[in-house]
Amino acid sequence: MSTSSSKAEEATSKPSVDEVVEAAKQRDPDQPEFFQAVDEVVASVKPLLKERPELVDVLARMLEPERVLHFRVAWQDDDGRTEINRGFRVVMNTACGPGKGGLRFHPSVDLSTLKFLAFEQTFKNALTGLPLGAAKGGSDFNPRGRSDDEVMRFCQAFMSALYTEIGPDTDVPAGDIGVGAREIGFLYGQYKRLTRRADGAMTGKGSNWGGSLVRPEATGYGLVYFARHIVADADESFDGAKCLVSGSGNVALHAAAKLISLGAKVVTLSDSSGVIHEPDGLTEDGLAFITELKTVRRGRIKEYTEEFSESAEYVEGGKPWQFAGDYAFPCATQNELDGDDAAALVDAGVRGVFEGANMPCTAEAIEAIKSGSLMYSPGKASNAGGVGVSGLEMAQNAGHVFWDEEEVDSKLQSIMEDIYTAAKDTADRFDLGGDLQAGANIAGFERVADAMVAQGVW
Numbered sequence: 001m002s003t004s005s006s007k008a009e010e011a012t013s014k015p016s017v018d019e020v021v022e023a024a025k026q027r028d029p030d031q032p033e034f035f036q037a038v039d040e041v042v043a044s045v046k047p048l049l050k051e052r053p054e055l056v057d058v059l060a061r062m063l064e065p066e067r068v069l070h071f072r073v074a075w076q077d078d079d080g081r082t083e084i085n086r087g088f089r090v091v092m093n094t095a096c097g098p099g100k101g102g103l104r105f106h107p108s109v110d111l112s113t114l115k116f117l118a119f120e121q122t123f124k125n126a127l128t129g130l131p132l133g134a135a136k137g138g139s140d141f142n143p144r145g146r147s148d149d150e151v152m153r154f155c156q157a158f159m160s161a162l163y164t165e166i167g168p169d170t171d172v173p174a175g176d177i178g179v180g181a182r183e184i185g186f187l188y189g190q191y192k193r194l195t196r197r198a199d200g201a202m203t204g205k206g207s208n209w210g211g212s213l214v215r216p217e218a219t220g221y222g223l224v225y226f227a228r229h230i231v232a233d234a235d236e237s238f239d240g241a242k243c244l245v246s247g248s249g250n251v252a253l254h255a256a257a258k259l260i261s262l263g264a265k266v267v268t269l270s271d272s273s274g275v276i277h278e279p280d281g282l283t284e285d286g287l288a289f290i291t292e293l294k295t296v297r298r299g300r301i302k303e304y305t306e307e308f309s310e311s312a313e314y315v316e317g318g319k320p321w322q323f324a325g326d327y328a329f330p331c332a333t334q335n336e337l338d339g340d341d342a343a344a345l346v347d348a349g350v351r352g353v354f355e356g357a358n359m360p361c362t363a364e365a366i367e368a369i370k371s372g373s374l375m376y377s378p379g380k381a382s383n384a385g386g387v388g389v390s391g392l393e394m395a396q397n398a399g400h401v402f403w404d405e406e407e408v409d410s411k412l413q414s415i416m417e418d419i420y421t422a423a424k425d426t427a428d429r430f431d432l433g434g435d436l437q438a439g440a441n442i443a444g445f446e447r448v449a450d451a452m453v454a455q456g457v458w
């Protein structure tokens with residue numbers, strides 16, 4: 001048999017895309033969130049894989065994290081009892097730069113959730129155009145109801161197990177659900193204590209101790225900057241528009257603030273207990289009350305109706321998607337907007353759904369949103385502003401410089417515009433009818449895949 005025909009045989013015997021994904025599913029049958037994210041990306045990138053079949057092999061490598069760390073976090077509560085939690089760090093892909101992605105502290109944290117988040121992060125970070133790889137980590141620890149001292153002891157124990165694995169050129173964690181300014185302070189303090197290095201191995205630091213201005217606001221602001229391009233292309237604007245926002249954490253509060261500053265009426269916010277509906281929109285004072293309630297007093301959203309507003313209603317167990325509005329911004333957590341919710345939004349005349357959270361819409365929801373011809377932006381594109389400014393924080397730390405607010409905000413706006421253009425142009429290149437979800441997935445995937453090919457098989 002000639003060499004060329006045996007090569008051809010070899011090529012035909014390579015597994016197909018579906019076989020590659022199926023084999024990964026067989027290896028980890030208990031990771032539904034991870035494979036929900038994988039299925040979503042793989043469905044989108046098929047046109048690229050048809051054009052460049054050699055990348056199927058690269059996809060197979062992308063489905064296996066580069067490194068997974070699973071560790072015990074033992075700490076003492078205020079009564080002196082020993083508590084045990086699980087800690088994780090998943091370094092998914094460092095082809096484009098050091099590992100980068102947040103830490104999540106929430107009882108639901110497990111390997112499936114972290115692999116889904118790290119997989120999403122791979123393409124999101126690539127879309128920013130910055131030299132960033134992708135990682136994600138966290139713990140099943142629940143900060144809710146814990147004293148500041150307990151949170152500090154937990155964070156110190158968590159970092160004591162992790163500090164050897166992170167660094168400004170290896171892996172740079174940040175915040176996510178349950179990890180805000182307080183937790184980053186305790187974590188980074190412990191990292192410095194153990195390493196004696198103030199090298200910026202975490203982002204989301206306070207702006208007076210190595211952090212970047214606009215980092216706390218970046219995900220929410222970036223979401224609105226991104227959505228503004230989509231809305232403007234449809235000859236619409238946020239001025240006077242009713243916006244349904246879910247969550248009341250970092251992303252939701254800053255998205256709401258930016259929307260209000262653009263003249264929008266933010267009529268809902270929520271937490272895991274329920275939703276508030278303020279029919280004429282939150283005022284800046286109302287938002288300030290909720291920000292203090294959530295970030296300082298750490299209370300529940302219903303207290304807004306009990307202590308601040310007489311015009312608002314609170315629905316226990318409710319979601320924002322039951323109310324009428326012009327645009328929806330899911331900013332709380334994964335799978336918070338399902339097929340029925342999306343159908344309700346379509347029926348209520350909502351014209352766009354812009355994801356602030358990671359994978360907040362189920363596959364059925366995305367289908368309903370698209371078949372209802374609503375505008376739609378996937379989280380990995382529209383929530384990339386946070387990691388974008390984290391990249392800017394790393395650049396400032398490495399250069400020992402500090403940029404003013406205007407400079408960071410204008411760089412954030414450029415990053416979001418570039419992502420929008422990349423997603424739109426890629427959708428056009430493959431004739432996908434302006435589908436930003438597919439455009440973003442393909443553009444992110446291609447950058448990472450090309451970087452992996454250039455660096456050889458490893």
Ligand SMILES: NC(=O)c1ccc[n+]([C@@H]2O[C@H](COP(=O)([O-])OP(=O)(O)OC[C@H]3O[C@@H](n4cnc5c(N)ncnc54)[C@H](O)[C@@H]3O)[C@@H](O)[C@H]2O)c1
Nearest residue numbers: 176177178219247248249250251271272332333357358386
């Ligand atoms: N913080 C960032 O920079 C950043 C960047 C990109 C993406 N994200 C994503 O945005 C989302 C929110 O993150 P965050 O940083 O604002 O976290 P956060 O902890 O500050 O806020 C999370 C919010 O979601 C609410 N929530 C949690 N579970 C819920 C549920 N089951 N139903 C309704 N509400 C629920 C919480 O009450 C809280 O208001 C997550 O999906 C996160 O991965 C965050």
